[in-house]
Amino acid sequence: MFLDNRQVAMDSLLEALADSLDYFQDNLERLRPSLRETLKPHYDERDEAMHELQALAKKHLRLLPRDADVERDDYMWLWSRLKSFVGNDSQVLIGELLEQERVLMQALATVHTHPLPDAIEPVIERCWKNCRALIRELYRIQKQRR
16 A cells, blocks of 8 residues: 555654654663653653554554664664764764754654644644754753763
């Protein structure tokens, strides 16, 4: 079955949400406890929104969930670890988290260009606000570390 443009946009958004959550979970041990505590509520909120969006996408867009790209996740984790050998591990990780947010913002912007069912709109808006809040927090942390 081929997906229409709206389904593709939603699928890309769900993938970006899952990737950002996976990346955060995979790198929790690299974060100092204070950073973990600061960032965790943002990711908990994101996890909740992602699951809600998955259910709504299935119901309203007939979009079935798909498996994550495990090879891509492994590559991203390895690449980040390699960069940490030549730079500050915290700064590298913050930079990688910001890159995840950039990808997510692009996916959100693309979804906004398509008509969506009314039930999905508020969840998309929550995701947008969550992403903006997390970006502000990551930049604040990055600035403190310099």
